[in-house]
Amino acid sequence: MAKFPFDVVGFDLDGTLLDTSHDIGMALNHALAIAGRPAVPLDEVSRLIGGGSAQLLRAALTESGGVDEAAFDGLQAQLLAFYAENIADHTRLFPGGLAMLDAFAARGVTLAVATNKLEALAVQVLDALGLTERFACVIGGDTLGPATAKPKPDMLHAMVERCGGGRAVFVGDTTFDMGAARAAGLPVVAVRFGFCDLPPDELGADVVIGHFDELVGALEGLD
Structure with a gap:
């Protein structure tokens, strides 16, 4: 298998990984x-x-x-x-999410979460869904202090550092995510199925996907 072009793939949580x-x-x-x-x-x-x-x-x-x-x-x-x-009564991965995470694991990609949700709640919901161990780090809106939440780049800089560095990309669904990625100098993917605060094609992402089964190929196309 050819080397995957990204060492680190970061995700927003609400509206990107999980339908919360x-x-x-x-x-x-x-x-x-x-x-x-x-x-x-x-x-x-x-x-x-x-x-x-x-x-x-x-x-x-x-x-x-x-x-x-x-x-x-x-x-x-x-x-x-x-x-x-009541954190996970109805919350689930978006369709194709589990297979997508498996595909990245098979390629040796380091995964992370950077969310404006409080860190403890982010970990709690991932724990409830049995997903926490798939992520090298979970950075919440309070992890680095409230003045550093997305769309500021601090969380994404910390995400890359905590994942050991390398080429990174971020996946999100709102202007908060796009702004943070741009400010951090990272390429960014938007998901059509999220809680988008603008039409997905107007968020300014490098690529927009409609299902998680498109993500691996989309990132290979960004190489």
Whole structure:
């Protein structure tokens, strides 16, 4: 087998590797109910996901009447507590994900996760799905401090370093991911099936895929 062109493949988590929208939506609506706000339909939650729990909650509150700053931290804590208790009730890898991970393992590629989700929650959901050991590192939005979350490049620089260096690429679904990869000087792939905050072809990725069975070939094409 010819050498694969990338030593490290990094993934965003929510909306890229995992369809977490139902479980995140249930946690969001739990917090909104406490605030006396209407629920966000679960099939609409994905458009709010990408910037971490604070941005998710703030966006939903803004849409339903505004943010009460005095109550915000408590509501966010309620959201996170509910989510931690119900983190993988409905969450699954996107179709083709397991075979894709196996294909990279067969090629000796080092895999990583860089997500704006809190690190502990990212590890918890990967643990629940039996996936943690497949990744050399999991970097969350709080791992390096809140000022370093995507779209800043810090998380991706750390990802490459913790994976031992080499040629790296990042896979994501939002402008947060594209911006971080560009700022870090990495090629980037967008997924059509994610929680995209722009139409996938307008995210500015080097390549866009519609299913995980396309990813290995797409990266070989980037060589």
